[in-house]
Amino acid sequence: MSPRTSRRTVLLAGLAAPALAQAQPWAPTRPLKLVIPFPPGGTTDLVGRMVAERLSPKLAQPVIVENRPGAGGNIAGESVVRAEPDGGTLLFTSIGTGAMNYGVYGARMPWRPEEMAAVGLVTRMPNVLMVANRMPVMNMAQFLDFARGRQGEITYGTAGIGSSPHVCMELLSQITGIRLVHVPFRGSGPMLTELMAERVDCGMDNIPSALPFIRENRIRALGMSSARRAAVVPDVPVIGDSIPGFEATAWFGVQTSARVPRPAIDRLGAEIDAITRDPGFRARLAEFGADGPNLTPEGGTTPAAFEAFVAAEIRKWGEVVRKAQLSVT
Known part of the structure; x- marks a missing residue:
């Protein structure tokens, strides 16, 4: 091998190394935390723990559930938005925390929609x-x-x-x-x-x-x-x-800080999608009247689909809140 060929080989290898590193899927290096905005015993806690149990083996890390009730979920949500953006802190959000609160709390909301990243919708009920x-x-x-x-x-x-x-x-x-x-x-x-x-x-x-x-x-x-x-x-x-025109469906999903790198969000989103499409998980949901997310043709979810879904829910329920004159003073 000539000196020129050797130098070229080393140069190409050096250029390829970062690309190979970027191609590696994100994986957590420490236990994850799933923050639930309400106390134990409610639906958010019940379904959130089901997700945590199934997410842990997929990521080869414990997923620790932390109940942080208060302010309609805002205390929990703020803790996730402000957490270290390494993909290790997740919010098990709901229609209230994830959509209605923006209208109810208005300027008192501790974060804006763009500060929270969608990972995946889990269920509707x-x-x-x-x-x-x-x-x-x-x-x-x-x-x-x-x-x-x-x-x-x-x-x-x-x-x-x-x-x-x-x-x-x-x-x-x-x-x-x-x-x-x-x-x-x-x-x-x-x-x-x-x-x-x-x-x-x-x-x-x-x-x-x-x-x-x-x-x-x-x-x-x-x-x-x-x-x-x-x-x-x-x-x-x-x-x-009995009341024509009345209809409302609750939903629950996973969000994280928008500062979390995209590879982490995509990996987490893929795992949440796999959980929601698992027949055993679907059967468990059906036992208490819940359904899957059904945001994709396969019946699952993606970060992009959940993001669009949340944006539409914020608009829809914001109008309902305004008409009802709901606010937190």
Whole structure:
């Protein structure tokens, strides 16, 4: 080999090394953290832990769940936005934290939409309107009549201000003209406890966290917020049957700081997509009335598709929030 050929070979090898390094898929070098914006016991916690359990072996690292409730999910979200942008800190977001809060909190939001990166949508599911067993109503028509005769007297609990159940109930009030008293809790678990204890009159929540108590007849389900009935409670009608035009679907997904490098987001997005399309995961979701993300022809998700989905949800629910005049002062 001539000196000139040798130098050329070394030069080409040196140029190829960075390209080969860039071609290597991102992999975490430490345990990951999945931050859940609500306390244990609610739907966000339930589904988030299902995701963490399945994500860990895919990344060959533990995925530690951290519950950080407060401010409708904003405390958890801010911790993720401000965390070290190495792909190791993720937010298990919801329709409330990921979309509705921008309208509800306005200038008080601790981050802007562009500071949060979409990783993947995990599931969609209906909310359910429930009443305490002492309430003398058995269906939506009776509930509406009862509420109209007691304007401003009936209390309803939700997982918090700006949560999906809260905005759903405000939309219901806006359409029907009934006035209810909102009692916000720090998550679904505390709200359901108070509803079963009959210390609030009614409540709205995601179907998974409420389903066991509905089946045990500890609370009474009146209507689903979705466009069609849920197979897990086929006898519960949709609210839209009694209130034309009413429809709302809750959703949950994974986000991270927008400062996280693209290779990390793409790898995380691919793994979340694989989880959502797994038949076992889908079967588990179906057990409590939830569905997959269905953002791609294969029924899965991608960071780009979830980003577009979130942007559309922010616009949609921002308008609902403005009409309902919801805000946090």
